[in-house]
């Protein structure tokens with residue numbers, strides 16, 4: 001019997017057997033663990049280049065599901081939302097969370113056991129407490145010049 005991923009045309013352990021550039025669109029999307037961390041607003045120190053995550057989430061992030069509420073049409077509302085691709089991951093790697101599956105695979109590292117592709121359930125990322133579930137503040141609730149008072153305190 002085929003499991004859900006095989007039915008969707010996603011090869012088992014494709015992230016181990018394919019280069020990022022060889023992944024299908026479905027496989028590329030499936031690599032996302034759904035943590036929602038990349039949708040937190042960040043502050044970047046102009047002098048040091050250091051990136052600090054805040055608890056302030058993009059206006060489209062659903063605090064409960066950790067998903068983008070308008071993913072397919074998000075650029076209509078958030079034109080600056082970055083589309084991560086095999087070509088631009090090198091350029092963006094410096095600000096990606098260190099648990100991000102794209103970052104891990106790009107670095108040649110293993111995915112964590114809580115990754116939905118390994119656990120078989122999307123809830124495992126929340127159960128492992130590595131997602132932003134119920135921890136964010138909507139960006140329209142806080143002025144941008146106050147974001148530094150709302151730094152993300154956990155490791156990213």
Ligand code: SF4
Nearest residue numbers: 032033035036038100
């Ligand atoms: S940080 Fe990476 S794995 Fe987590 S939601 Fe963003 S793209 Fe997906």
Ligand code: SF4
Nearest residue numbers: 039058060061068081
């Ligand atoms: S537009 Fe959607 S995918 Fe992009 S940062 Fe906002 S919530 Fe995340």
